[in-house]
Amino acid sequence: MPLAPPQPFPLRWHLVRLVSGTLLPAVAFAAVVAFQLARVERGAVERRAVQSARALAESFEREMSGSIQALQALAESDRLDRGELESFQRESERVLRTQPSWRHVLLLSPEGQPLVNTAYAFGTALPALADRESFARVLETRQPLVGSLAVGKGARKQLAFPVRVPVLREGVLRYVLTAVITPQSLAGIVDSPSSDSGEWTRVLVDEAGTVVARTRQPERFVGRTATPPFLEKTRAVFEGLYADVSMDGERVYVAFSHSNPSGWTAAVVSPRRLLDAPVWDSMLAVGGLGLVFLLVSAGGAWVFSRRLERSISEASAAAAALAEGHPHRMASSSVWELARLGEALERSRLLLREREVERDAHLASAEAARAEAVAAARAKDEFLAMLGHELRNPLAPIVSSLELLRRRGLARTPEHEVISRQLRHVVRLVDDLLDVARITRGQMSLRREPLELVSVVTRAVEAASPLIEQRRHALEVHVPSSGLLVLADADRLTQVVANLLTNAARYTPSGGHIRLRAHGHEGSIALAVEDDGQGIPPELRSRIFEPFVQGPRSLDRSEGGLGIGLALVRSLVEAHGGHVELHSDGPGRGSTFTVWLPRHVQAEIPVLEDVRKAFVPHAATPGHAVRVLVVDDNVDAAEALAELLGLSGYEVAVAHDWAGALSRAEDFRPEMALLDIGLPEVDGYGVAERIRERLGPASPVFAALTGFGQETDRARTAAAGFRRHFVKPIDIDELTAFIESLRPARSGAA
Incomplete structure (x- = not known):
């Protein structure tokens, strides 16, 4: 039973559906674009945060580098060579006055015994060493380093961190020179003017994970260990950004970067709302505007559909009258397409005629090009024949x-x-x-005859042996003496195997290894030539079987060849109904060429004789x-x-x-x-x-x-x-x- 036709709807409903169907994808597209733009903006903010953390790390590293250079210059003092420690303390005090970030200067013996401390008069009892871990690393590495924050052994128990420099004389560690720096000295680094948001918090954390400097509430957080997520994330990668909860309980994003070589971590902490707000604001704005546009467009389509409906009705009436043989003139219509329909048909007829003329011209041009190609091929054949004769x-x-x-x-x-x-x-x-x-x-x-594959392999090995022996390669042949019967042209198949062996010998450095093996597999025979030579780059594998294509050559072209051996291999194997496969793990990893041939079934196996006996x-x-x-x-x-x-x-x-x-x-x-x-x-x-x-x-x-x-x-x-x-x-x-x-x-x- 035929299905009933669908119930028609008035034009105005179709226009409303058209407008809705048109605007909805546009609104969705705008939402996607807005979302992507917000993501791009957020990505820019994230990158700016990471860049700010990186800049903070670099500023800290520059400050520490200056301190290390000053200590190294002080370590060259000849007073240390003469053992004049009191004079060296006075010299250290003069240097201390030029370094506003230093608290005091220490001179330690290799055993960790304080010898000079600018915070105490020379000869008085000196407090013990506070940070022995960094001192031990200096003794081990004999390189300058920045230690971790520690509580001093003096009477005030003040927080500070050391910058240590080994004092070497003729390769022997004589002393360890240390500048003691307090966290307050780093306030100028973390508070340096920048374009960052005022709500961002800049933090410096030492190698042990202790907060050393902070722009917000330093008196509360300096000396405390950073949060476990911070320690986990920052120890996994060099720099990055992740979501966390700050030490004061606020949901934040943390951008961090490590300083090198001190190993400290610089972090920029920003509230999550600063990065998330643009995405939500964009989505709400696009959604609201899209809904407004949709309602306005649907209303406009409903209003203007009456005029368009009237013009189409008149055009329908005119077409029906024409079909009945009673054409009449259409009333003036505001629909430009209906008025120009006849002109469009006439232009189409003229355009079709032009296309036919162009088609004939293209056919003639193609025929001329084909004739030129045939002539060029004939000239090439004549040239090759003459080239062979003259050579x-x-x-x-x-x-x-x-x-x-x-x-x-x-x-x-x-x-x-x-x-x-x-x-x-x-x-x-x-x-x-x-x-x-x-x-x-x-x-x-091809002059095909049934033959054992081992006969072909024997002749091919004989042909390739001079080159293999010349290059001192080790050749292994694993081919069964019977059971691998093929229907092939003996000379051409010998040429295939010899070309593969020659190719392997040519592109394998002297003293290499070449393996030739064959076996049957599901009605086919596989013959593989494997070497441990130069290998084949990935970009060359798809073209290696084309004529005149060769791998990278040295200036002396010691490999030789014209690049046609593998082209012959593929063509001859395909002429025998087989195919060639190539496998190489890349340059320097060798290559394997596998020839697949159909197995021939015959009751008696004739033995191939070498027709060219001496x-x-x-x-x-x-x-x-x-x-x-x-x-x-x-x-x-x-x-x-x-x-x-x-x-x-x-x-x-x-x-x-x-x-x-x-x-x-x-x-x-x-x-x-x-x-x-x-x-x-x-x-x-x-x-x-x-x-x-x-x-x-x-x-x-x-x-x-x-x-x-x-x-x-x-x-x-x-x-x-x-x-x-x-x-x-x-x-x-x-x-x-x-x-x-x-x-x-x-x-x-x-």
């Missing part, structure tokens, strides 16, 4: 020459090992840079030597590579341009031709085509040698009939393995 070209002869030295037995010095390690590092940087470019373009392809050159292979033609415009690279192949038992010819290549091919009749793709005038593709035209079926097997190693480059060489694509600097073991693979099944032509 690899000079590396090729260096690598080949170093291999020649090694095979001749001339590369056994530590310097050659350094060169070899740094060359491998440069080659790895170039490969990583190009890998990042391929991943960002989505061109990274090849043993066939220097004494029976039968004829394979004839190899090397064509490269880099003379150094071509000659070094040819000499390496010659040492491996092959017959080698060399050419440096297309014309020389054609001539040598006709004379030499090679069985395999290694062509540099980037030859001048006629590139490697053209040279291969011309050799095929001249030699026909006797053409050699062609292999490409180039600094370009992207997927598009490999696809192009394969399409041009090259059986193998080698990237500079070439791995001589891979090359000789390829040549040997041609012996049993060479077809005679590419």
Whole structure:
């Protein structure tokens, strides 16, 4: 059964509700603002009270500092060195007349025996020491201090406190010099003119908790112990403000601050009503005004609603007449919105048309920006490819020459090992840079196969071992020999683990510890690399896996790297369906990188073989030597590579341009031709085509040698009939393995 529509109310009631609904939040907001302002004002008063207490503490400390300095100057008297105590008493009396706050001066032996007291004639019997606690502290610390209030041992039993200074001669405590000060001397400090309220009470309390000076009724409270809440609060923090009941029973707020180094407490006590009254006054004022505004506004809405109701009724009648097909002119209305309604609709139509034009312009601009971005990405890819080529070209002869030295037995010095390690590092940087470019373009392809994780870890540890050994790290590996099966690209997963190990070795100071462990967990496999190195700052953790992001570097950049290793790790792991987690407690606390991979289930577990086994050159292979033609415009690279192949038992010819290549091919009749793709005038593709035209079926097997190693480059060489694509600097073991693979099944032509 449908619900009945709500009972309508006259417009005037809606206006009253509107006014009430509008004003009530405003009144509530005003109340909140007033309350906050009162709180701010109260906070300002509280801060002023604490500042006043702090100023009182500083004034007291300045006064005591002056007394200590005067005593220290007096302690330097040479009369003490000569033991002329009577002369020293006369000198002390002269100093006493310059210090209005001092009552008298005492000179005590280290045993506490009074020797001089300016209140008594020299040689007469002197009263005993009153405050032995401060005297003992001077003997212990040998530092000046201000003692606590105590009753004197003289005939008048007067309240006073000591300021004590040790008298040292060549590191030996000879005397303790003391100025005795009465509480009345501090009246000028607590009564100093200030902007504080006249109702505030200023108090000084010594380290033992005894009231020493007070602006109100000092004769009543000086010498009494402060209230327990005061002692508890002031001993807990250095300064602050809290609610308490004063010693004369009044509810007050106490602001306090400690003086340093005397340890006394300065307090400013104010009645609670001074701080609480502004809040209550503000709330009452806002509440009363809000109620008045609400009543006045509701009455005004009730009165003026008649005119608005009449205009709306006329507009309703005009709309109803228009719907019936009998429009009529509306009477003049004081409602401006009704009169301008038609104009607003026309303006809306024009505005919509303008928006459509703007939208088309934005779409065109966005398309142009997209085209620019595509062009920029293409230019970046071309730049990276050219960068890889230009970096690899000079590396090729260096690598080949170093291999020649090694095979001749001339590369056994530590310097050659350094060169070899740094060359491998440069080659790895170039490969990583190009890998990042391929991943960002989505061109990274994976050759997945089931494999045990321990096989990957073994290869990765082997790859990272030179750097780990160089930096003298201790490496612990805890990976089960079986049971952790993954479906992965062996080379790429090895690259992931090797990058993590290299990163840990690079950012851990020499002699550190690196731990590699793996275990299964609920259908996944976790591989963690943990170190005790530099750690990662919190602000860097969210960006550490982005390309070219690195932690803080020293000026010598001893850590090395381009900041792309971890970007490769994340991209390759995500391509395998996993993810990487980072944990670090901060700088200097080490870091842990955990790789999570999905576990692969299979009945039989194939064992991963290292496809790049070292090849043993066939220097004494029976039968004829394979004839190899090397064509490269880099003379150094071509000659070094040819000499390496010659040492491996092959017959080698060399050419440096297309014309020389054609001539040598006709004379030499090679069985395999290694062509540099980037030859001048006629590139490697053209040279291969011309050799095929001249030699026909006797053409050699062609292999490409180039600094370009992207997927598009490999696809192009394969399409041009090259059986193998080698990237500079070439791995001589891979090359000789390829040549040997041609012996049993060479077809005679590419």
